[in-house]
Amino acid sequence: MGKTILYSFWISSCSWRVRLALNLKCIPYELKTLLLAQNGEQHSEEYRKINPMQQVPSLYIDENIVTESLNIMHYLEETRPQIPLLPNDKIERAKARQISEIIVSGIQPYQNLILLTKFPKENQADWASFWINRGFKAVEGILAGCSGKYSVGDKITIADCCLIPQIFHAKHRFNVNLEKYPNIQRIDEILQNHPAFLEAHPNNQPDKPIQINN
Amino acid sequence: MGKTILYSFWISSCSWRVRLALNLKCIPYELKTLLLAQNGEQHSEEYRKINPMQQVPSLYIDENIVTESLNIMHYLEETRPQIPLLPNDKIERAKARQISEIIVSGIQPYQNLILLTKFPKENQADWASFWINRGFKAVEGILAGCSGKYSVGDKITIADCCLIPQIFHAKHRFNVNLEKYPNIQRIDEILQNHPAFLEAHPNNQPDKPIQINN
Incomplete structure (x- = not known):
């Protein structure tokens, strides 16, 4: 290797x-x-x-x-x-990929920096929030049906790997109110202190600029 | 079943x-x-x-x-x-998914109708063309390395299923000039008359409005 x-x-x-x-x-x-x-x-x-x-x-x-x-x-x-980061069961695998794809192609592209800079600064958060809420409403509904301890059942999947970074951007970049999304909030809280998630967090990256605090 | x-x-x-x-x-x-x-x-x-x-x-x-x-x-x-619509080889599978994901999350979201209607009508084609050209430039480079008869080698993959509809939208909705993309054009031509592609074409769908011609 x-x-x-x-x-x-x-x-x-x-x-x-x-x-x-x-x-x-x-x-x-x-x-x-x-x-x-x-x-x-x-x-x-x-x-x-x-x-x-x-x-x-x-x-x-x-x-x-x-x-x-x-x-x-x-x-x-x-x-x-x-x-594994995908469940064994074929329907559960599809759920994990469905949540991931909603975030990857249905939310994140619309908060892309190249796109945001096409809007006046004062409109950027509203624009991003619109797409995040649209996607999170769908994800929350899916989680109500398939989440256990994590997004799909009781094992961490690619859905959690996509969800946690998106929640951070919703909260800290665009001030999205997450109260309407109890399952999303719950999974965010559970994974806050997981060692793999702590290590991957932006605040723990060597290239985080010193002057920015979140 | x-x-x-x-x-x-x-x-x-x-x-x-x-x-x-x-x-x-x-x-x-x-x-x-x-x-x-x-x-x-x-x-x-x-x-x-x-x-x-x-x-x-x-x-x-x-x-x-x-x-x-x-x-x-x-x-x-x-x-x-x-x-199968994915190759056996793990690197070729990654190539097919890479091309697909560039189209699914790096091009298509930016020509989404909900997004386009946020712009004045006269700016919509320029906006969509920017993102299509950005993505097609990348895809063309990848195809130069991995395409055979089709996008990845000589068998049809999910990459072709994503590419052909995106080419149609580039050409017929947004007038994107495809001359810079010889591999993309070549694959488009080869698949024009494939029975599965003919059957799936928008012009052959029962819900195509009668008054619109492409």
């Missing part, structure tokens, strides 16, 4: 999903942090060869590059199934 | 992906079409119970509802693997 390198940005929810999957599966990795916002390091010619979308995360693993967060999680599941 | 029902809208690229997967896997299904735009049938209380995001597609199969297009394709792959 060669080394595994994660290209990551501390506050990026897509990077965070993969940090969680790697931690939960106990896969050791080296972190390469990119300075996105001010420095635009994701646009360098060198990094474009790694990630053609010029974004994080990218994972160097098994002497290949794998990109796109859900794809990376599936790759890890297929190559390192010892600690 | 009970019956399989696809909730679909003729021009929706997300519905189209699933129509392709069902056709390619030779899974018989009944089509239930929803009148989205004018009538907003996706917002009915009855349909919200089927799809909490109030969108198409939804698939009733094996006496369960499965939603979100990539999730549905994965479910079909897990339960009906006889005609």
Whole structure:
């Protein structure tokens, strides 16, 4: 086994999903942090060869590059199934992927920084909140049917890896009121102190700027 | 085996992906079409119970509802693997999922009708073209490395099921110039006359309005 390198940005929810999957599966990795916002390091010619979308995360693993967060999680599941992040049951697997896909394609793209900067600053939070509430309303309904201790039953899945970073952005970037979402809040609280989740948290990333507090 | 029902809208690229997967896997299904735009049938209380995001597609199969297009394709792959839409090789599988995810979360959300209507009509095509070109530039680069006859090697995969509907929207809704993307154009041409692709095409859907020509 060669080394595994994660290209990551501390506050990026897509990077965070993969940090969680790697931690939960106990896969050791080296972190390469990119300075996105001010420095635009994701646009360098060198990094474009790694990630053609010029974004994080990218994972160097098994002497290949794998990109796109859900794809990376599936790759890890297929190559390192010892600690699974998908249930065995086919319907439960579909539930975990359904929740993940709602967040990955139905919420996160609409709070993307490139998109937000197209709006006046004073409208950005309202815009993002609209899409987060739309998605969370759906996710809350799904969780009412399939959650146990975690999003799908009593084992941590890729759904939790997608949900927790999205909750953080809802609360701390866009001030979304989560009172209407008791299952989402409950799962957030339960996972706050889980070692894999603590380690992956933006506040515990080496590239977190010193001056920002959350 | 009970019956399989696809909730679909003729021009929706997300519905189209699933129509392709069902056709390619030779899974018989009944089509239930929803009148989205004018009538907003996706917002009915009855349909919200089927799809909490109030969108198409939804698939009733094996006496369960499965939603979100990539999730549905994965479910079909897990339960009906006889005609596969993912390669055997783990790296090639990751390539097929990478291309799919770029389209599903990196392009399509930005041409979503709910989003587009937030912009003045005269700016909508420019806006959508920006995101399509950003994604297609990445996809073209990936295809240069992994495509054969189709997107990944010589067998049709979920990547083709995502790519073909996205090309149609690029060409016919937003007038995107595809000359810069020779691999994308080539795959589009090859699949134009494939029976499964012909059958799934918006022009061959029963809910296509009579007055619209493409």
